[in-house]
Amino acid sequence: MNKLFWKALKVAPVLFAASLFAASGASAQAVNDTLQQINNYQTQDQNDSLSQVTNVNQLRDVSPTDWAYEALRSLVDRYGCIAGFPNQTYRGSQALTRYEFAAGLNSCLNQIERLIASSEAVSQEDLDTINRLTQEFEAELATLGGRVDELESRTAILEDNQFSTTTKLNGEVIFTIADVFGDEVGNIDSVSDAQTTFSDRVRLNFDTSFYGEDRLRTRLEAGNFEQLDGDVTGTASTRLGHDAGGDNDIEVSDLHYRFPLNDRIRGWVGTAGLDLDDIFDVANPMLESSGSGALSRFSRRNPLLFRGTEGAGAGVNLELIEDKLGVNALYLANDANDPGNGEGLFNGSFSAGGQVVFSPFEALEVSATYVRNFQSGDDVDQAGDTVGLFEDIDNDVNTPDVLTEGFAAQPFGETDTTANKIGAGVTFDLNERMIIAGWGGFSDVTGLVDGNDNNLDGEIWTWGANVSFLDLGREGSKLSIAGGMLPKFISDDAVNENQNGLQEDRDTSYLVEALYSFPVNDNIAITPGAYVVFNPNHDEDNDNVYVGVIRTTFKF
Template identity: 35%
Template sequence: MLKLLWKTLLVSPAFMGIVLASNSAAAEGATQSEFQFNQSATEGVELAQAQDELLQKLENYSQEGNSDSNDQVTSVSELRDVSPTDWAYEALRSLVERYGCIVGYPDRTFRGNRATSRWEFAAGLNACLNTMERLIQENVAVLREDIEKLKRLMQEFEAELAALGARVDNLEGRVAFLEDHQFSTTTKLVGEVIMAATAAGGSRSSEDNQAVLQDRIRLSFNTSFSGEDLLVTRLSASTGTGQDRFTLTEPNLRVINPATGQPIGIAFEENTLINPTATQTFNIGPRRNEQDNDVTIDWVGYYAPIEPLNNFKIDTYITAWGGRWHHFVPTLNPFFEDFDGGKGSLSTFAQRNPIYRIGGGAGAGMSFQVGFLESLLGPTSVSFGYLAGTANDPCLNGGGQNPDGSIRGCQSGNADNPATPGFEYAESDGGNGLFNGNYGALAQINTNLFDVVNIAFTYVHAYHKPDSPIFGSGIPFGPGEVGTSFANFSRSELNNAFAGGSIGSPGTSTPDYNSEADGQGLLPVNPFDIGGKVTNSYGGQFTWRVAEWMNFSAFGSFTNVRFIGRGLSAEVWTGGGGFAFPDLFKEGNLLGIFAGVQPYHGGRNRPTTANFFELPSRNPVTAEVFYRYQVTDNISITPGVIWIANPDQFVNIQGADDEVIGTVRGTFSF
């Protein structure tokens, strides 16, 4: 009907020409009138035929959407007839490659610079506009330059867009929608909220045994300037600061009494020693000392690929705050690893090899493929990095923690030791800055075998200030994120709890006992006056996709610890493995079973030098079972149980030697 109407309107001028020609005999001869008639009629019929072809093109195009989508072409390189010299080619290329919204036809023709296909191009613009509207509604970034490109294309193809009518109604209004509703032309907001109810029993202090409901919120602003780079700025807040504490009320840890050279028992102040082995992922806050949902920036990092040579790309990473090795290094613990988020394991131990928690802060790293090994080992990558924990602090000496939790500023000398009244620590608080404070340097090689097995070997060299925990991701003080207190060797954590405790049996308060010893000219009992620590760690990771429904992963590492100024060293060991069952009973669900030994101090009977300690032969064996139920694409609920034997390596006379933690975690992601 549409074609018939158009033909009628277009042929009408020919008939008008016939009437006018028959009435003009006085001015023109019959032959000339006949010529005019034939010319007018011919032009009218040719115009009608041309418009009929145009209408047929439009009608054919209207049926394109009904064809099999598999026949469509979404790569501009496949569109053979697009001229590279036409500006529309570049516009088409960028939009196709970035959004996949303009499609060609099965014969791979898309003539963007020929009038006969401008209708197709106009319809493609409409498809791209639809795609970009959808992305905006899904909070996906659309670049402003692409919006400007659409506006220019609309001007260029204004007539064709108008002819398409209902399919491109209100183009100006729709472009205005893109501009008004885009949070940022280059930024995507990603968020995660965790709410977890957790309770524990066993070896905990009687004053620290209540069930709690805690939360951790992360909001990330992911910004891209080129479409290939990424700037991450993340806000974080938490009410779970990882203070899962237990203490001893009777002497059961033996140290060396320098006055006699014999072992003597000590006890820590109740409810002061934080237990790192019981840390869960939602307890990982910005610096482990924020609480009550204080909002802080806990990570600023930038990713950018560079190509120094053809077919050789280096993925670079630089961070000014809160950098971690797992931000750019493969950890090879799929399903359990969620970067301390709310979709993987509950415990920090099952997340990844603890070697990746040695070092953190500000610095840089890189990863790249090693092509010549691919034929031998499969796809192989190498990663290097350097991170400094207090890179922002120019203080030469300072940053330690007092017994009341306050932080010492810059010091001209050594700080006072609360366990030995009237005496200073043997070592200073340590330096700061990019190269004089906490730092870690990492190297790793990772390879893929047969597309089902991945293996990685990791080396980390690090320096830790006296109050800094070894497995604390570079923080200057506080408990570690995993492992026992004696594997982390934080001077302030151990010594402050000891200063509030007692020595001997019956127990005498630590300050009184050491004051009395000083009055008698004897050396004080001072086992935790340790200085800075230099560590060399060696680790291996392995993952095997047994089947689509089951994955196995495992890790192990060894750390040699050298105490600066004491001539002593220690060994720290850890290892574990687990099975993951993805999509169990429902797509998106996950059952995880993990077991191993958290980082522990392995040199129990060595050393026996005065002023140091010895530990009984007890390891913090840990087992975890959790099941994540995916309620919707954005909401999951994860109940789980964690069992820890000998949480801090020594016998707890007050209660059970084991600890059991039950958690129900709700995760909301958007």
């Protein structure tokens, strides 16, 4: 009996090593969702692939002082059925299940059978040990074989009927009920007459990978939202964070390619929908998503920094210190496809900038961002469409509407404008169930008047903060409270009493929001919430505007 025990002990390490290779299938529960389980099986196989060991000294975590060293060395030298992980480790102290042990035993038996078939020496004593182990784990080996056969059969069916060998389809559908409440903002006195709306947005993402670590995203999008902005509420501050109009007409809203250059550098290039928040870290993880984050447009991310000229161009993410320090950079233009004078990739409106992201420890992340921005006269919106009231002063549909409140949107009217934008963000995980985030931004803006001879200058400021409580009442739920100051323009050149002169924002406008995201299951979430805009368009003479929302998000 002692001999049997020690022989089994010699064989056990190799079985353990082999079992790790098969663990994703062997230790899995019964196949309930075939597609998901096979995907996990394939992913584990790619990430934890084992490589054959020809010398026990190849394993970095095995030393001659280890109690099993001689057993490992003997198995490598005599049978060659030891496998190590890609990082040259063996992980000999890791626990294993009986199914995993059976998988390893099966692998070693196959190797020894090959040795026997090739007439290489195998002692009778070893054969007796193997026979007894085979009998001991006969049931587990049979079960394992059945599971592998079933997976192979189902995989064959999926391969015969798959959509694509390189592309995955994922989708998101949003249903939103919304209403606004308030009185007069500017000369818009119909806020109280606004009706309850029921709208939708649909996104289909086709994510294609050509060699496993890259992604080509093609997004089809449609929606039928009527924006809650100046025509309805008197201010762009009331816009929803996920509105998409167009009478549900389908368009290609995103087309960009993300690819690794090496383990530390990732590149981006795109012709549509490549945005600042794709390449930069917006430091607002709980609220940045349009489908599961903030309900308002303002609370999703810093509008001064991350809602600018964007759409086509390139970017790069560089990881200097793993999980600690990274640098991001980009160049984007919104009319890159227009060959006209003053447009195109390099002669029209653009954003160019860099970002440093620092995480001194796992719970804290800090970022600093700089963006150099130019917007031609017909593209100017320095506030990311989060503030402003445009009115048809002359009652002429052929002339542009005039900005009469909320001057951060067009500080100098429809004039070519340059901006140097600086901002910072911070995210702090207090614990597993409470996350705090905040950001602030400043922009030095210049209006290029009369061929740059009479430039006008000013500043735009904004900030925001939020706190989220996770798993409150149900696992996967989220209660978030957010608030901040909407982009505000101030200037020494302003002449507020002159309606035709340069004006600055006289008062201060704030937005406060609360929402609760409740997951019905893994694919459906309902998010009721509300937000209020105080002193809309930075004018305390305006009445507050309230927005109530119920958003339902379906993911598949």
